[in-house]
Amino acid sequence: MVLFQVLGPLEVRGHDGLVCRLGGGKPVAVLAALLVEPDAWIAVDRLIAATWPEPGAPASAEANLKTYVWRLRRLLPRHEDGARIESRPGAYRLRVAPGELDAHCAAEAAESARHALAAGAAETAFALATEALGHWCGRPFEGLDLDLGDTVARLDDLRRELWACLAEAQLELGRTADAVTTLRSLTADDPLREDAWARLVRAWHALGRPAQALAAYHEARRVLAAELGVRPGPELAEALRAMHCGARPAERPPRRELPRDTPLFTGRARELELLDRACTGNPRVAVVTGPAGAGKTALAVHAAHRLAARFPDGQFSVALHAAGSPVPVATVLARLLHGIGIPPALVPADADERAALWRSELAFRRVLLLFDDVADPAQVEPLLPATGPSAALITGRSETLHVDGAVRVRLGPMTPAEAAALYRAAAGERGAVADEPVVAATVRRCHGLPAALREAAATAGTPPIAPLWTIRRREPGKVA
Structure with missing residues (x-):
């Protein structure tokens, strides 16, 4: 039977068997300090330091400590082998039998749950983890303003480990919705735990919720970058890859945004061959430049229609209006993310976050992008695929429009x-x-x-318009 409960406010069972919540006070501080290391001898100096954490314990501290121990001995039931609190010169120890301390029970259940999972006994692991988590009713030693070293942190880690075991068991048993709830609690409590984020991505996807899975991935990526300055590790990256490559729930048809192909497109065979090769190479980006009227847009649109079958996940066309009012990059990214199915509520507010999400989406899709009338590289760089099979065609008038690694096609007059x-x-x-x-x-x-x-x-062949001065001015009442 559990006698000492530390996974929440400190509680004990007295001689009468009833649970007693001790609250604050110096005797409780002494008991807490003894429970941090049950069955171990604790020096009087350490007990005094834990009982009087404020600077300068009173001169009567050691005498007061003896009084508090005496009170605890009167409250606590005897140990099966004798005194509950034993003493020797300069030290005390609290004797705790197996099953009497909730923290010990939880740790043993966690170990058994891990072994059950390793043995493929998910049902047993689920029961053990659930039982162990039932011991918690708050933060360990809640309400006590004491210096307990790393004890509270260790017990918090134990609880997270039990959450992880429970979630894994739930996933094994097909209780995916329950696993999502567990993993959301775990990632909220320990946002730097990458394995939990990876499981959450997989669980959301298994539920047929790709948008939530993607949002979980990018939240994990943001937290890891902000707190640790690192990118997602192999486990989280593999969860994202599996989400994109695995069976996906039914989605709306891919976007087909290419403008109408130019009727009777003629010539430009060499340029078309260059664009074809560019969109099957690496980094699969081509830049078409030339003066106004050279047919840059017509060439890019015609090439895009020829290539469209190779990009079944969508074709997007965006006019960036370099000659007028350039469209902000953040606006373009929002539109593109909506186009591939990201709900507006999950599109990041920050432009850099949008660009990162866009690159992640393109990494596992075959998408063709047409960016027309680009002013400079800064306007288009955040919109381009970084890796993967997607491709981009870019047009612009400026001869200084240069994109690293892109195939350049200079369009001049026709032969x-x-x-x-x-x-x-x-x-x-x-x-x-x-x-x-x-x-x-x-x-x-x-x-x-x-x-x-x-x-x-x-x-051609249209009669010329007569000059204005040859047109007779009509007079009122006369027919011209």
């Missing part, structure tokens, strides 16, 4: 043959019957730029 073919295709029937000299002159006038060629093709 005369390509420009002529584009003009004839865009002009339709009028282009098919146009004289070679007329087409050649149009190509020269448009400097081989696709945008100008398409505009010229759209107006």
Whole structure:
């Protein structure tokens, strides 16, 4: 029968067998100090230091200590082999039989639960861990303002170890929802315990809650970085990988955001081959630059449509508007995270946190990204995949747009043959019957730029607009 309860407010069973909560006072301090090391001889000096933690114990401390021990002997039942509190010159000890101290009972149950788990006896481990945790009714030695060394910390660790055993047993028994509750308590109490975070990620995913699993991973990553300055270790990283690679619950279809492909796209065979190779290499990023009207966007969109089948997890297109009001990186990241299914409530407020979450998502997905009209590398770097099979196509006018490791495609005027073919295709029937000299002159006038060629093709054969001064001013009552 448990006689001493220290896993919460200190309680004992008296001679009458009734539980007595002792509260505060010097006798309780003496008893607590003796219970820290039951069955061990504790020097009088240590007991005095524990009983009077304030600077300077009174001169009568040793005499007072004898009085407090006498009171405790009157309160406590005798030990089965004699006196409960024994004394010898300069020391005292409190004798505790097996099963009489709740902390000892909990430690023994924890050891048995670990052995049961190792033996595959999850049901037994669950029962033992549950029984042991039932001894706690608060913080060890709660309410006592005493210096008990590392005793309280050790008992807190024991409780966390029991939580971990319980959660593992719950997972083995298929009680996944209960395991989530246990692991959330454990990670809240000990946020630096990486193995608990890893189990929580797995448990949320097993419940079909990938968003919560991902949120748990990133909360663990944030805590580890902030408190220890380290990245997630192998166990947590493996939990994330298993979540992405394992069977996932039904989700909404991947996003398909690519703009409409340019009708009658013509030429640029060499550039298209470069982009194809870039998006299958490493780091799978390509940058297309060139002057206005060179067809950068049209080329990137056409290349993206050719590549789309290789990226089944989605294709995203984002106009960053370098020429107007550039879109903030944090805004783009929020939109992309929403697009892959992260609930708005789980998108971090901090831009760096959003970028980290985005990179983590891309690490195990095959996603194609098209970033159009980029001003400078700083605008696009946080949006790019760091590892994994995803790829990005970037367009921009600036020749200084440089992304480390990216394949660069400098887009200039089309060759005369390509420009002529584009003009004839865009002009339709009028282009098919146009004289070679007329087409050649149009190509020269448009400097081989696709945008100008398409505009010229759209107006080919259109009667010119009469000058304003040739239009008669209507007079009232007359029909023009």
